[in-house]
Amino acid sequence: MKPGDLKGFGDPESVTEAVTARSVKKKARGGHGAGHVSEVVRTATHRGHRITVKTTYTIDVDGTPIAGHFGVTDDGQVHYHAVPNVSFDSAIDMVKKLIDAFPDDFPPCPDCDAVGHDAAHADHDHPHHDAGHGGGH
Amino acid sequence: MLTMTTPTTTPATVEVTDMAVVRRNIVTDTRSRDRFVEGVKLLKAEHLGPTTRDLGIPGRAVPVSTYDLFVGWHHMAMESFTPASQGDRNAAHRGPAFLPWHRFMLLLLERSLQRVLRDRTFGLPYWDWAADGEARPAQQPRSAVWSDACMGGQGDPVANGPFAFSSSDPRAWRVKVAANVHNQLVKTDRGLRRAFAKNGLPGLPRQAQVTAAVDLAVFDDAPWSTASPGFRNQLEGWRPANAAPGLHNRVHVWVGGDMLPSSSPNDPVFYLNHCNVDRLWASWQARHSEVPYVPGASAHADLTGHRLDDDLFAFMSRPMKPRDLIDVSAVYTYDVLAQ
Numbered sequence: 001m002k003p004g005d006l007k008g009f010g011d012p013e014s015v016t017e018a019v020t021a022r023s024v025k026k027k028a029r030g031g032h033g034a035g036h037v038s039e040v041v042r043t044a045t046h047r048g049h050r051i052t053v054k055t056t057y058t059i060d061v062d063g064t065p066i067a068g069h070f071g072v073t074d075d076g077q078v079h080y081h082a083v084p085n086v087s088f089d090s091a092i093d094m095v096k097k098l099i100d101a102f103p104d105d106f107p108p109c110p111d112c113d114a115v116g117h118d119a120a121h122a123d124h125d126h127p128h129h130d131a132g133h134g135g136g137h
Numbered sequence: 138m139l140t141m142t143t144p145t146t147t148p149a150t151v152e153v154t155d156m157a158v159v160r161r162n163i164v165t166d167t168r169s170r171d172r173f174v175e176g177v178k179l180l181k182a183e184h185l186g187p188t189t190r191d192l193g194i195p196g197r198a199v200p201v202s203t204y205d206l207f208v209g210w211h212h213m214a215m216e217s218f219t220p221a222s223q224g225d226r227n228a229a230h231r232g233p234a235f236l237p238w239h240r241f242m243l244l245l246l247e248r249s250l251q252r253v254l255r256d257r258t259f260g261l262p263y264w265d266w267a268a269d270g271e272a273r274p275a276q277q278p279r280s281a282v283w284s285d286a287c288m289g290g291q292g293d294p295v296a297n298g299p300f301a302f303s304s305s306d307p308r309a310w311r312v313k314v315a316a317n318v319h320n321q322l323v324k325t326d327r328g329l330r331r332a333f334a335k336n337g338l339p340g341l342p343r344q345a346q347v348t349a350a351v352d353l354a355v356f357d358d359a360p361w362s363t364a365s366p367g368f369r370n371q372l373e374g375w376r377p378a379n380a381a382p383g384l385h386n387r388v389h390v391w392v393g394g395d396m397l398p399s400s401s402p403n404d405p406v407f408y409l410n411h412c413n414v415d416r417l418w419a420s421w422q423a424r425h426s427e428v429p430y431v432p433g434a435s436a437h438a439d440l441t442g443h444r445l446d447d448d449l450f451a452f453m454s455r456p457m458k459p460r461d462l463i464d465v466s467a468v469y470t471y472d473v474l475a476q
Binding site: 001002003005006009010011012014015016018019020022023040066067068069070071073074075077079080081082083084085086087097098100101102103104105106 | 156157185186187190191192203206215216224225227230231244245246248249251252293316317318319320321325335336360362363364374375378381382385386389390397398399451452453454455461462464465467468
């Protein structure tokens with residue numbers, strides 16, 4: 001790259017033109033839409049056999065669904081695009097992190113017994129035991 | 138439309154210079170530090186015309202600052218899966234394009250800062266976080282980068298330094314667009330958040346981990362994702378698995394607060410982190426000058442967006458390709474490369 005290759009980069013007119021153009025394109029852009037059920041499909045081959053693993057998550061907090069897209073990597077780590085720099089052994093751990101990371105989205109829940117809830121479900125908080133329907137990693 | 142909420146007049150262009158700028162350590166170079174702070178505040182106050190609708194945010198359209206356009210760009214890149222049939226690799230992360238895409242982003246930010254600062258010699262500063270990682274964990278939140286004169290400290294909201302929040306000061310740093318828990322970009326109006334070492338990571342990356350990454354002799358490899366061997370994935374922070382999150386990822390997680398979500402450029406520390414990541418890539422390139430960027434131009438179409446001659450995901454400019462970003466020595470250099 002030469003300095004001249006950057007001519008116009010960051011200039012107001014070029015920024016405005018690019019954003020306007022990309023904004024229009026964005027409306028037609030694909031990708032994962034937000035939904036309350038998140039399905040992950042993983043495939044692999046082994047000795048000539050094709051493996052397909054579908055993992056479906058339906059997650060809510062205080063009865064409110066988490067609508068973004070969850071992912072599972074081939075090594076079984078769970079991740080969520082709203083907290084992109086970390087993966088989790090456990091989906092429960094991941095959702096706890098979401099509650100920490102997005103305090104504005106989780107107002108106090110007067111009907112929830114937080115201490116009792118955690119204690120009652122402590123045995124679920126293990127890697128690979130909470131991967132949702134059709135799970136397994 | 139071009140409006141500024143400060144009396145400053147924004148120059149329309151930045152003169153192209155033949156001289157490569159030098160990117161320096163923010164802790165030791167006070168001029169770079171002060172100009173960076175001044176520049177990001179100018180970009181935060183500049184409104185060129187785009188609105189929240191251009192970022193796909195529903196509801197009443199609100200002008201978006203140039204600084205916040207970068208926030209939106211990063212978020213949109215992160216939700217653009219490559220290819221759309223899988224949910225791991227996106228246009229800027231979890232795959233080979235991680236390094237060239239962020240180099241592209243930093244270049245555009247640097248050019249924008251040069252414009253508003255009217256200073257064509259300005260180079261982005263970097264934060265050598267591994268140097269701080271050598272201190273005891275309890276000392277790391279008190280390192281120089283978090284001083285009042287540099288980035289300020291932690292809090293909800295951050296209450297000291299140049300990005301401290303004040304509800305009565307309209308010029309105070311405000312987060313205006315951010316990702317919510319559903320990974321949708323939404324309007325907000327609040328102070329910046331940081332929460333050091335609150336996410337299960339007591340310490341920043343250490344120098345030995347940087348050295349181990351720079352020593353790797355492969356840039357990237359199949360499956361071109363978070364499971365890949367090679368330098369890119371180790372620098373991004375997914376490998377080695379028993380140390381994840383490492384390096385780049387660890388810095389995001391350690392700083393916490395607004396550095397966690399896909400809208401992490403809300404915190405100017407984002408750029409200090411990524412400038413250091415880019416410095417480490419430059420260090421790796423100097424060490425392994427014979428090793429090519431991969432995947433090459435003819436790799437499988439599933440890698441579209443990451444191959445040598447693919448357009449990187451653009452929003453605020455024309456696209457660039459990884460090939461354009463391999464040798465940037467005529468545009469900028471670093472004062473010191475990692476050993």
